[in-house]
Amino acid sequence: xxxxxxxxxxxxxxxxxxxxxxxxxxxRCSTTIYDGDLDTNLRVCKSCxxxxxxxxxxxIEMIIDxxxxxxxxxxxxxxxxxxxxxxxxxxxxxxxxxxxxxGPGDAYRAGTSAIGGIPVEVGFFVFEFMGGSMGSVVGxxxxxxxxxxxxxxxxxxxxxxxxxxxxxxxxxxxxQMAKTSAARxxxxxxxxxxxxxxxxxxxxxxxASIAMLGDIIIAEPDALIGFAGxxxxxxxxxxxxxxxFQRSEFxxxxxxxxxxxxxxxxxxxxxxxxRWFAGAPGESGHAAAGSNGxxxxxxxxxxxxxxx
Amino acid sequence: MSTETLDTPIVAATPVVAEPPPxxxxxxxxxxxxxxxxxxxxxxxxxDELRALSSETVDFSNEIRRLEQKARKLQKEVFADLTPxxxxxxxRHPGRPYMLDYARLLCEDWFELHGDxxxxxxxxxVGAMARFDEWEVxxxxxxKGRNTKENLHRNFGMARPEGxxxxxxxMRMAARFGRPILCFIDTPGAYPGLGxxxxxxxxxxxxxxxxxxxxxxxxxxxVIGEGGSGGALALGVADRVLMLEYSIYSVISPEGxxxxxxxxxxxxxxxxxxxKLTAQDLVGLKVCDEIIPEAxxxxxxxxxxxxxxxxxxxxxxLRELSALPPAELVERRYQKFRAxxxxxxxxx
Numbered sequence: 001x002x003x004x005x006x007x008x009x010x011x012x013x014x015x016x017x018x019x020x021x022x023x024x025x026x027x028r029c030s031t032t033i034y035d036g037d038l039d040t041n042l043r044v045c046k047s048c049x050x051x052x053x054x055x056x057x058x059x060i061e062m063i064i065d066x067x068x069x070x071x072x073x074x075x076x077x078x079x080x081x082x083x084x085x086x087x088x089x090x091x092x093x094x095x096x097x098x099x100x101x102x103g104p105g106d107a108y109r110a111g112t113s114a115i116g117g118i119p120v121e122v123g124f125f126v127f128e129f130m131g132g133s134m135g136s137v138v139g140x141x142x143x144x145x146x147x148x149x150x151x152x153x154x155x156x157x158x159x160x161x162x163x164x165x166x167x168x169x170x171x172x173x174x175x176q177m178a179k180t181s182a183a184r185x186x187x188x189x190x191x192x193x194x195x196x197x198x199x200x201x202x203x204x205x206x207x208a209s210i211a212m213l214g215d216i217i218i219a220e221p222d223a224l225i226g227f228a229g230x231x232x233x234x235x236x237x238x239x240x241x242x243x244x245f246q247r248s249e250f251x252x253x254x255x256x257x258x259x260x261x262x263x264x265x266x267x268x269x270x271x272x273x274x275r276w277f278a279g280a281p282g283e284s285g286h287a288a289a290g291s292n293g294x295x296x297x298x299x300x301x302x303x304x305x306x307x308x
Numbered sequence: 309m310s311t312e313t314l315d316t317p318i319v320a321a322t323p324v325v326a327e328p329p330p331x332x333x334x335x336x337x338x339x340x341x342x343x344x345x346x347x348x349x350x351x352x353x354x355x356d357e358l359r360a361l362s363s364e365t366v367d368f369s370n371e372i373r374r375l376e377q378k379a380r381k382l383q384k385e386v387f388a389d390l391t392p393x394x395x396x397x398x399x400r401h402p403g404r405p406y407m408l409d410y411a412r413l414l415c416e417d418w419f420e421l422h423g424d425x426x427x428x429x430x431x432x433x434v435g436a437m438a439r440f441d442e443w444e445v446x447x448x449x450x451x452k453g454r455n456t457k458e459n460l461h462r463n464f465g466m467a468r469p470e471g472x473x474x475x476x477x478x479m480r481m482a483a484r485f486g487r488p489i490l491c492f493i494d495t496p497g498a499y500p501g502l503g504x505x506x507x508x509x510x511x512x513x514x515x516x517x518x519x520x521x522x523x524x525x526x527x528x529x530x531v532i533g534e535g536g537s538g539g540a541l542a543l544g545v546a547d548r549v550l551m552l553e554y555s556i557y558s559v560i561s562p563e564g565x566x567x568x569x570x571x572x573x574x575x576x577x578x579x580x581x582x583x584k585l586t587a588q589d590l591v592g593l594k595v596c597d598e599i600i601p602e603a604x605x606x607x608x609x610x611x612x613x614x615x616x617x618x619x620x621x622x623x624x625x626l627r628e629l630s631a632l633p634p635a636e637l638v639e640r641r642y643q644k645f646r647a648x649x650x651x652x653x654x655x656x
Contacts, residue, residue: 081650136649182521207510228500
């Protein structure tokens with residue numbers, strides 16, 4: 001768990017906002033791309049379709065209706081409940097330096113917004129902030145987001161990009177899995193839709209809680225999604241993992257996600273799904289989202305790589 | 309590996325009406341003694357020798373009494389001042405009682421149930437209908453093995469998705485019929501393997517958390533050994549979370565934490581201290597509702613004494629919880645977990 005959060009220590013790489021005018025090299029096909037072109041193409045390589053990581057600001061802009069964004073809980077900050085320090089470096093200092101680089105609000109941003117005119121409570125993991133790791137602030141923000149969704153009966157959407165729980169908050173970070181899943185459970189019982197969107201990477205405690213609990217689950221292509229990190233698995237089984245293991249397409253094949261949707265189609269796919277949910281009578285209860293229980297019932301009608 | 313060969317005397321379809329009391333645990337073999345236990349154990353061995361030498365003609369009783377006192381005092385001193393890492397070692401002690409050891413003493417009319425109804429049975433998690441005191445209950449717990457053969461079968465108590473799915477299935481059934489749920493937590497963590505990932509380890513755990521949050525029957529979880537991360541939490545979204553005195557509960561193992569954050573295996577004791585994973589720490593963090601004292605020297609030194617204390621604690625909490633209306637139970641459980649966490653709101 002929390003495997004990816006080690007990138008929290010070295011934030012230089014994840015800041016993809018390379019100054020304009022610089023050439024980027026595609027990690028997959030090695031094509032050299034003008035960075036400005038990459039931005040206009042939603043940071044997807046034109047020659048091979050490789051999805052570069054997208055900064056959260058750009059992600060929000062790309063998904064929501066322009067200008068419709070009322071952000072919540074921006075004043076929440078991580079405390080340092082354990083007084084955690086590694087070789088003299090305090091966790092509270094790591095938080096401060098992350099906030100300085102990435103902005104306030106810890107590793108999650110949530111707002112009331114709309115997609116295609118349909119009001120939603122939407123939230124985004126900020127991978128740039130300590131690997132998107134979930135500590136008390138992230139857990140609190142998600143719980144509040146779900147509670148707002150429950151009160152207003154607006155659909156909830158979460159974009160996950162996280163290495164998992166935030167080790168530096170110890171067992172309190174583990175408990176955020178319980179907290180967020182419990183809040184999600186209430187949405188389910190009230191038949192308020194929840195859409196989970198999985199971005200690269202979604203692992204550990206975030207995968208093992210809200211990320212995998214969507215009424216529908218959508219993944220971006222080639223995102224790493226799983227409980228244990230690849231290195232942990234390799235150490236356990238003492239062999240190399242097959243190519244494509246734990247990637248979106250692999251999860252689709254194994255029935256763990258409903259669709260793999262390229263970034264350019266994501267907004268339209270969300271809009272279409274939201275219309276479907278909105279079309280069902282929400283108040284009467286019976287006709288809406290599925291059975292009363294909370295079981296392992298398979299998602300209905302998933303048919304693979306979806307274009308909306 | 310066959311799922312049919314269960315290595316415990318508790319087998320499905322064999323109603324065990326009254327479990328015979330287990331034999332006294334065998335004396336710890338040398339390899340099962342922790343470094344800090346050794347002085348006490350050695351003193352006890354000397355005592356045994358002396359007792360054997362005693363006869364009607366030679367009276368060592370004064371000497372024996374003196375040594376007994378000394379042993380008790382030494383044990384008290386050692387255990388009064390345990391480091392977090394030493395508690396981690398105790399929680400994983402090879403002689404430590406496991407879930408079935410407690411179940412044998414605490415439960416009657418035990419029927420083990422098997423399988424997730426979609427892939428297979430996972431012996432790393434045991435589920436059973438049973439009677440506890442005045443209640444018909446569902447008992448769930450991680451089960452470790454006592455030796456290599458058992459551990460192959462139990463996978464060291466590391467469950468795969470089918471284990472969590474079995475647990476979820478049984479918990480929903482228990483709730484349908486109004487039966488309280490008792491969970492025993494003792495796992496290094498969920499199994500990080502190829503097949504486990506293929507079959508959706510993350511989803512299986514997530515679903516368990518969501519389901520536990522919604523059930524309207526009393527749920528009590530007792531951490532009896534290692535509470536390892538998400539794999540432990542999957543049996544831990546309970547109305548009461550109780551912990552044995554020398555059990556631990558953590559987001560990551562000290563070993564994992566040391567290798568990720570310090571990149572140095574030698575920092576394991578440091579990581580164990582920083583993670584605040586002992587029962588005593590977790591009371592302060594409001595994650596643990598009550599610490600159940602163990603027998604002097606740890607649960608492995610006297611299972612019967614420890615189990616009796618577990619029984620008393622569960623009984624007391626179950627009685628309290630049974631008095632609550634079902635809707636109130638769910639609401640309180642929600643608020644309990646809703647309140648866990650530490651953050652600052654700079655606006656206030």
